[in-house]
Amino acid sequence: MFKGKKIALYVTGGIAVYKVVDLMRELIKNGAEVRVAMTPSACEFVSPLTFQVLSRHFIYLNTFEENDPEVVNHINIADWSDLALVAPASANTIAKLSAGLADNFVTSALLATTAPVFIVPAMNANMYKNTVTQENIEKLKNRGHYVMTPDKGFLAEGYEGEGRFPEKTRILDELKLAMRDQDMRLPLKGKTIIITAGGTKERIDPVRFISNDSSGKMGHALAEAAWRQGATVKLITTSQLETPGYIERLAVESAAEMYNEVHTLFKEADALVMAAAVSDYSPKNVEKKKMKKQNELTLELKKNPDILMEMGRIKAPQQCLIGFAAETDNIIEYAKEKLTAKHADLIVANDVGKTDRGFNVDSNEVTLVSHTDEPKVISLQEKSKIAREIINWLIEYYN
Numbered sequence: 001m002f003k004g005k006k007i008a009l010y011v012t013g014g015i016a017v018y019k020v021v022d023l024m025r026e027l028i029k030n031g032a033e034v035r036v037a038m039t040p041s042a043c044e045f046v047s048p049l050t051f052q053v054l055s056r057h058f059i060y061l062n063t064f065e066e067n068d069p070e071v072v073n074h075i076n077i078a079d080w081s082d083l084a085l086v087a088p089a090s091a092n093t094i095a096k097l098s099a100g101l102a103d104n105f106v107t108s109a110l111l112a113t114t115a116p117v118f119i120v121p122a123m124n125a126n127m128y129k130n131t132v133t134q135e136n137i138e139k140l141k142n143r144g145h146y147v148m149t150p151d152k153g154f155l156a157e158g159y160e161g162e163g164r165f166p167e168k169t170r171i172l173d174e175l176k177l178a179m180r181d182q183d184m185r186l187p188l189k190g191k192t193i194i195i196t197a198g199g200t201k202e203r204i205d206p207v208r209f210i211s212n213d214s215s216g217k218m219g220h221a222l223a224e225a226a227w228r229q230g231a232t233v234k235l236i237t238t239s240q241l242e243t244p245g246y247i248e249r250l251a252v253e254s255a256a257e258m259y260n261e262v263h264t265l266f267k268e269a270d271a272l273v274m275a276a277a278v279s280d281y282s283p284k285n286v287e288k289k290k291m292k293k294q295n296e297l298t299l300e301l302k303k304n305p306d307i308l309m310e311m312g313r314i315k316a317p318q319q320c321l322i323g324f325a326a327e328t329d330n331i332i333e334y335a336k337e338k339l340t341a342k343h344a345d346l347i348v349a350n351d352v353g354k355t356d357r358g359f360n361v362d363s364n365e366v367t368l369v370s371h372t373d374e375p376k377v378i379s380l381q382e383k384s385k386i387a388r389e390i391i392n393w394l395i396e397y398y399n
């Protein structure tokens with residue numbers, strides 16, 4: 001998401017300046033082009049040379065140091081950037097921004113920029129809580145700037161409080177969220193999509209269960225791909241895989257729990273993508289205590305609800321239903337049968353009899369089987385790319 005983004009990084013005074021070096025490297029590693037401007041106070045904490053060496057560009061420090069007569073530097077960086085990132089943002093700079101002051105390079109460029117402004121405050125807890133700082137933050141938010149809340153924890157002053165520079169992953173997640181929300185052209189904006197992922201676990205007793213090899217990778221990749229295209233995503237998952245903070249995650253274990261979550265959310269959803277490997281059966285009786293070893297054991301199983309089929313039965317005409325078909329033979333034929341039987345709009349058929357695709361690997365090959373088009377093969381590649389293709393199909397469907 002940061003690939004090719006032009007980010008102006010405005011660094012102001014505070015002990016957290018050293019953490020921003022790492023944040024800048026992460027942005028560059030993710031493909032962003034970063035230019036840095038620092039206030040005089042920021043330079044007290046970390047030398048501009050550190051930022052210069054790592055960003056491989058000179059650092060803007062002084063409004064009146066104009067080496068190139070062709071440009072005015074603080075206007076140039078303001079016009080050049082797609083995003084203005086103020087990190088760490090001191091109480092002093094926040095106050096200046098809220099008052100519209102332009103008394104150094106950073107505040108002058110920020111007054112001139114038309115790019116979205118993303119602010120990461122970090123300061124002493126009492127400074128942060130002070131009414132005047134809170135009023136200034138409120139003003140900036142009302143002007144459309146995105147202002148993060150700092151982390152709570154152990155401060156440089158030696159006591160606990162709210163004011164710590166947030167963890168890097170939280171900053172990156174919120175940055176992505178803010179950037180995505182700025183982009184009004186995203187095709188799935190306003191759409192809510194439910195995605196299921198992972199293999200369900202059907203309990204036999206407190207320590208044993210029936211399950212399958214699904215890791216959740218395919219479903220989680222779909223959640224990310226749909227989110228990037230502007231959708232509000234609700235990911236119902238059995239998987240232990242991590243999810244970014246911007247994706248709403250509902251953890252479930254069994255097919256019955258998954259059914260309940262899907263059923264509750266489905267009415268308000270525009271689409272459902274069933275990538276989960278739902279167990280078709282579960283034990284009729286779940287033992288409360290660990291079962292003792294026996295020479296022979298017969299488990300009685302009962303049929304689980306078929307979530308996709310049930311949603312196909314109640315779906316409104318404008319709702320889109322995407323199911324998967326995990327097959328080892330007659331892939332297209334069985335996918336077509338599932339398309340009709342489950343009232344789906346699309347079946348994503350995959351071969352789960354090979355080791356380089358399907359369950360619990362990073363890649364997949366799928367065939368899109370719909371009512372309208374000839375089956376379309378999406379050749380073997382990373383699940384993130386397969387997910388993008390499936391979401392592109394959904395975008396086309398809405399068009």
Ligand code: PMT
Binds near residue numbers: 358
């Ligand atoms: O999680 P990964 O390790 O990344 O692996 C990905 C995957 C192989 C699990 C995925 O690509 C996949 O194929 N998911 C569907 C697995 C499956 O249950 O397929 P099925 O052919 O048995 O079921 C057909 C469809 O009905 C599926 O969309 C399934 O979610 C749904 N179903 C099945 C049974 C049931 N009781 N309720 C359902 O809704």
